[in-house]
Amino acid sequence: MKKILLFFKIFLSLFSIFLFSLFFLFIYYAKDLPRPEVFAEREIPQSTKIYDRTGKVLLYEIYGEEKRTYVPLSQIPKHLRDAVICAEDSDFYKHFGVDPKALVRAILSDLKILKPVYGASTIPQQLIRSTFLSLEKTPERKTREIILAIELDRRYSKDQILEWYLNQIPFGQNAYGVEAAAQTYFGKHVWEIDLPEAATLAALIKAPYSLSPYEEESKEKLLARKDYILDKMVKEGFISKEEAEEAKKKEISFKEKKIEILAPYFTLWVKSILEKEYGKEFLATAGWKVYTSLDYEIQKIAEETVREGIERNKQYNAHNAALVAVSPKTGEVLAMTVGTGNYYDEPYPKGCTPGIDCLFDPKFNVAIGTEMAPGRQPGSAFKPFIYATAFKKGYDDKFLVLDSPTNFGVWGGKEYTPQNYDGLFRGWVSLRSALAQSLNVPSIKVLYLIGSKEKIEKLEISDFRGKEEVLLEGLKESLKTAKDLGITTLNKDVSNYGPSIVLGGGEVNPLEMAYAYSVFANEGIKVPLSPILKIEDSKGNIVFEKKNTQIRVLDSEIAKLITDILSDNDARAPMFGPRSHLYFENYKVAAKTGTTDDFRDCWTVGFTPEISVSVWVGNNNNAPMIRRQPAATVAGPIFHSFLEKVLPKISSP
Structure with missing residues (x-):
């Protein structure tokens, strides 16, 4: 009896030491841990998306290292949730944040009783590790992970933790979270994926880079793990054996790996406007929606x-x-x-x-x-701005101009004597005919109408030598009209253009x-x-x-x-x-x-x-x-x- 009592006292002492050690470890590591509430308070980095005017066509995503779109758990199909739980944490809805056996192993390893052990992390542990802790494999880090996982599980519902997890984890190709992964690999929203696609995404979580579907060898490993997860879903009672076999037979069609951008010249222009206004780094994580x-x-x-x-x-x-x-x-x-x-x-x-x-x-x-x-x-596409300026000066489309060989004076060191496109001259023409037929000589003469201080009845001058200043004044007013209407590129001094601007010299x-x-x-x-x-x-x-x-x-x-x-x-x-x-x-x-x-x-x-x-x-x-x-x-x-x-x-x- 005394031996039994002695054994009981020794066991009680050792157990007390164990509990004290556990409490000491909890206090020691918990003091520097972030509050679990940070999950609810934090801003999750999300890509900025550029859409067409309907918001239905995604033109481009601006993202940094993480391409992500947050989706609530209600939009994530059950077969994907089940596949992920089977692949990563089959007792997720049963445990208190950690696997008890793994917890004991971690504590004993910290006490140097067992060698350090890694792996078999629960979903809360993975979430803690990917959010707050480094990837360094040390006993201290593992202990912190366990403590915070327990606290996380105590404070939040399982569904909330699962939602955070499914929006946090990496899937490779810069895709973080299940929505970005579904878009990256299948070109569809996460709520549109079927069972075999769901099992494939779940398979990627283990090693998203070494299981890439874009290399033949790693693709075979990915599909093999997909089949393993389907079998496990049968074992856990999520799907029937027939459903699993049917899913295994279905060929997975992966989206072509390329930089996705629609209407690239428009879209990259919009992107440059946004980056100039808001900053490239900010847009990469802001999660904005831009409707173009x-x-x-x-x-x-x-x-x-x-x-x-x-x-x-x-x-x-x-x-x-x-x-x-x-x-x-x-x-x-x-x-x-x-x-x-x-x-x-x-x-x-x-x-x-x-x-x-x-x-x-x-x-x-x-x-x-x-x-x-x-x-x-x-070229002559500039002419409407000239004629609009003449009409502002009080001339109308019936005004007559002589279309004939004309010397417009010295410009750029030589005399300027342009011709019409077909080399012909038509004599007296109205401004309507001159613009409609894109006649060069009458159009340049219109500059004189604009620049002249006096109203002219009809324009028959064929030699403008000595009248260059009047032409320049007409050109100056015409450039103002063009700028008023939206042309911003003609910023040189008016003397740099000369009358050739009428024919599109700028x-x-x-x-x-x-x-x-x-x-x-x-x-x-x-x-x-x-x-x-x-x-x-x-x-x-x-x-x-x-x-x-x-x-x-x-x-x-x-x-x-x-x-x-x-x-x-x-x-x-x-x-x-x-x-x-x-x-x-x-x-x-x-x-x-x-x-x-x-x-x-x-x-x-x-x-x-x-x-x-x-x-x-x-x-x-x-x-x-x-x-x-x-x-x-x-x-x-x-x-x-x-x-x-x-x-x-x-x-x-």
Whole structure:
């Protein structure tokens, strides 16, 4: 009896020492631990997403090291939750945050009674480790992990812990959380995945990088683990054996591994605007939703039409093109595309140096240009700004100008004596005919009308030597009109341009040309150019929302007159023919072409009340086109084909 009593006393003493040691360890490690409440208080890093105008088409995600979209547990399918629990912690709903056996092993290892042991972590432990603790494998770290896991399990429901876990863990390919993983590997929302896909995602958690589906060897291991998890789901009673066998037979289709970006030239432009305003690092973790003005249906038409046009124009040695579409009433950019529409395409010709000698450089957005290379010469597409300025001075479309050989004085060290495109002169012509037919000589003479202090009855001067200052004054006022309508790239002193500006001697870009022409379409009212409609933060609060501010920059009658002239098919027919690419049988479309003297740039810009479109064709390295084809032949077909497809969707005849 005494021996039994002695044994009991020894056991009680040892057990007391054990409990004291356990309590001491808890106090020692717990003092430096973060509060479990931090889970409820913290901001989880999430990607910023850029959408089209409907919010249904994801154009691009801005993310740092973690691409993540938080989803509530209610949107995560049960078969995925079950698969993850089977794979990572089959007793998740039974234990108190840790596996008791693992807890004893960890404590004994800390007391040096057993060797250090690792692995077999529960879901709460994994969550604690991935959020608060380092990945260093030490007894101290493991003990901290266990203590905090117990506290986490005590304070929060199992479902809440599971929700945090499923939104926290890495799945490889920069995808964190189940929604980002579903999008990355299957191209669908997490609530849309089926059983075999769910088991595959659960399989990735163990080793997301060594089980990647994008390497054949690791893919085999991933699929084998997927089947193992399906068998375990049967064992745990989550699914039937028949369901598991059917899921094993189904072939898993993985989304192609590539950088996902739709409408890249528009989207990267929007991204640069956002980063300039809010900062790149902030956007990578903010979880914002950016709703852009892009109409993705119109965008797809634009991309297809430009690709077809480039193929057709290769016969003229034209290997690039750009198209921009803007809504005149709202200033919203509806479409923007360059070249093949693929930002990751190969430069052409093969082996060329981008920025130096490439005919096509996919990384350069010619639709918006850069500070160093703001645009291309617009040719005669600039003329409407000149004529609008003349109409502001009180002249009308019936005013007569003599179209004849003319000396405009000395510019750039030599006398300037331009000709019309066809080399012919037509004598007396009205301003309507001169603009509609894009006659060069009468259009330059219009500068004199603008710059002259006195009203002129008709203009027949054929020698402007000594009158250069008057031309410059007219040019100055015309540049102001262009700037009022939205052109920002013509910032040099007026003397740097000279009268050749009438024929497009400056540099503009397709975006601003579409925008400036949209003011004519909107009867002289300019609204701010708007690629972004609304921005919401991760909680749904509105950060930014577009406002429809309106500014009158041109008299409505003048805007309507320009529109009427540019849509007057009879007036332009003597130069372009009655059935040119500027003519639309069922719609009234105002349009203007532009071709530079050396055939390096071809434009067609035009509009209806619903849409303003700018098309540019040329080469990145500024190489000239061959066969001396005008813009109506090179850019016109792209313009016409695009509007023929789009107008039935947005307007009435």
